[in-house]
Amino acid sequence: MSTTWITVGTPLPSGPMRIAVTPAGVVTSDYLPGDTGASVPACTDPAKIDAVTGRITEYLAGRRRAPDLPIDWSRAGGAHRVVLRTLLTEVPYGRTITYGELAALSGVFEGITEPGLAARTVGQMMAANPVPLLVPCHRVVAADGIGGFGGGRVGIEVKRWLLTLEGVLEPTLDWNGPDWAEAAGRG
DNA sequence: CAGCCGTAGGTGA
DNA sequence: TCACCTACGGCTG
Numbered sequence: 080m081s082t083t084w085i086t087v088g089t090p091l092p093s094g095p096m097r098i099a100v101t102p103a104g105v106v107t108s109d110y111l112p113g114d115t116g117a118s119v120p121a122c123t124d125p126a127k128i129d130a131v132t133g134r135i136t137e138y139l140a141g142r143r144r145a146p147d148l149p150i151d152w153s154r155a156g157g158a159h160r161v162v163l164r165t166l167l168t169e170v171p172y173g174r175t176i177t178y179g180e181l182a183a184l185s186g187v188f189e190g191i192t193e194p195g196l197a198a199r200t201v202g203q204m205m206a207a208n209p210v211p212l213l214v215p216c217h218r219v220v221a222a223d224g225i226g227g228f229g230g231g232r233v234g235i236e237v238k239r240w241l242l243t244l245e246g247v248l249e250p251t252l253d254w255n256g257p258d259w260a261e262a263a264g265r266g
Numbered sequence: 267c268a269g270c271c272g273t274a275g276g277t278g279a
Numbered sequence: 280t281c282a283c284c285t286a287c288g289g290c291t292g
Contacts, residue, residue: 195288227286
């Protein structure tokens, strides 16, 4: 499977994102475009670059409710994939769900009775989400707060930024995204 | 209210 | 294949 990278500039606190695409769709996205090995070449297909760049840019500008890019699910299998797909299809823009609620909704943890175990496992799965942003793992929060996020210290800032974009959180003074009042319908 | 701990899936070597 | 590391949450002191 040929994989190529596309770097997309964003207003996120973490800076540009790195998106890996295959013929099937987006297989990996990463908020922190580290030097992930030289074996993967940059994408040179203008159509793909336009689609990926355009839709992510529009989503982050508040002009689109989801990136709506095709996802290559090959990096997530079994229960992991079920949970990610449940999140993608059941939790809409501007809504949040707790780790425990998503666990129950996915139906993957039927036999688990240990309190908190299913929720923690979902946290693991979110942390291992191969396509953050496309699968809105930022909408999954802890029962008693915002929960965590990958990518070190800047990670939680990215989560807060995305939740602010979707009108879940109120913007801070350094908010650099689209007009929140307009996006929230308070015009 | 602030820790502590159980438990299982992902990831890198 | 193995060891290590968590993006939680209920319970205890």
